Amino acid sequence: MVELARSTRTAPDDCPGAGSSRCAACAARPFSVCAAVPDADLARLEAIAETVRLDRGQALVREGDPGTCVYNVTAGALRLSRLTPDGRRAVLGFAFAGDFLGLDRAPAWYVTIEALEPAAVCRFPRARFETLLAERRELETALLARASDALAAAQAQVLALARKSALERLASFLLSLPASDPMRPPPAGHIRLPMTRQEIADHLGLTLETVSRSFTRLKRAGAIRQVSLTEVEVVSGGALARAAGS
Amino acid sequence: MVELARSTRTAPDDCPGAGSSRCAACAARPFSVCAAVPDADLARLEAIAETVRLDRGQALVREGDPGTCVYNVTAGALRLSRLTPDGRRAVLGFAFAGDFLGLDRAPAWYVTIEALEPAAVCRFPRARFETLLAERRELETALLARASDALAAAQAQVLALARKSALERLASFLLSLPASDPMRPPPAGHIRLPMTRQEIADHLGLTLETVSRSFTRLKRAGAIRQVSLTEVEVVSGGALARAAGS
DNA sequence: CGTTCTCTTGACCAGCATCAAAATTTGTGG
DNA sequence: CCACAAATTTTGATGCTGGTCAAGAGAACG
16 A cells, blocks of 8 residues: 555665565555465565555566566556557556566566556565575465466457457446456445546557547446546446446 | 367267377477476376367367366367357467467356367366376476466457557468467468468457458568468568568 | 646548458369 | 369458547646
8 A cells, every 4th residue: 555655664776665565564465466475474575575666657667678576566556568669559457456567487578567656566586586486386376376367357358459349448448447456446336547548548459539539428328427537436337337248 | 178068979988089198199298388297297197188189160168168177289270269248259369289278267268269170189177187286386387387478478469459450460460370389380481371361350350351451462562472271471571570560 | 827738529531341242262962 | 073062262342430630628736
């Protein structure tokens, strides 16, 4: 949680905002792979973990960076994106508290990860994390489960991009959002949108204008009501589900 | 698995074409997760493995089937697809010799898997496979690596679907195909296409007409030459890469 | 408040889908 | 091996969804 991150002390300059972690008190632990590490072994985790705080817009890793660290999100929201050589952007997904970053063992990152809003992540040097992985089997099992979930999510996105209309994509996206942020569940029937229209567009393979028009259509259809730019209320879940193509 | 779920045919073990396997002699082993199992332990694998042969068009699993088995492809090519409730189809990917099916630990399959051509897979009851997994760590590590690769592939597809034109998608697809079938590398500069235009279209989020037109454009641009409907020759790799948007 | 950024709305356009038909390939029985 | 039927692919004509360009309306921030 943001409060937790704020309470950690600021540390050495090689990574702004870095500080030691206290895993036992971490609010994100129940939703994280770290939940697989028994309390008795938490010291092992803490020994290699450092908290990194990010401001809105700040990059955690960039496409092409060497994969020297892996991360666990503890607060806020991040965006995972990729660029075509000529600069078109696709947002592969969003990461919230509890999400693990670095499932792939590739030598370099093939995604860019940036904070949508003030965020905090736990940073682990990859080599040491893998040492721990070799000792704590349940950690590897938890990672495999995470990887499976990420794969399922990516394939759901493929279905949406390949065969759904703009309206269906937006509706499906809105329906899927609440489940992704376990630590900050919005009031029932409300959806928090920490990302801009452009970011939603890049995620859904559309333009920001089309996303905006689709929002308008959902409002006119009585499916949603716009509380603010960053929050919508689901007026009719049925209408929204129907717009999503069930 | 499909036989378990819906078909009550006459085969001795209710699975046509099933037979015991000899892993040591398996041509697909070097490319499979099974490569992680040392020769000394192959008997453990063989004890729970059964070979299943599939004819062209035959389904291995269908969306919604209980996930009672996992599979390893040993020959041929398969198609992984998903349907929207109203019947639009997206082909999530293709599987070739060496590919593992069942990475997700979901209770039910969320994809339908069918043979593009005569194919063979190794079938493992999931429960027994997981027992083996618990004993042979390197198997789990290999699965995690596979899951990472599958995730990277799905995310590359997301980028293509979200931000690439029809021509770019087809060219990218053609460039990516040869790498996916390690056991049957086509003659250098040739690409085997065991799938129909409709299947390519469903994979690229297009219609078969658009795929056909894009083939024609690639031919006219001097990038490829059509040897037959199921094989193309790359005349100019540069032109093809350029069409793919690098 | 005014500057700036983001979002919404409108007018027009292009790429791909749809509908339709011809050409080619594949499969089957004689 | 040939002839015919069925399926797949290619090509063409036309239309629609969503992109592009442009202007105006809210929000956010100093």
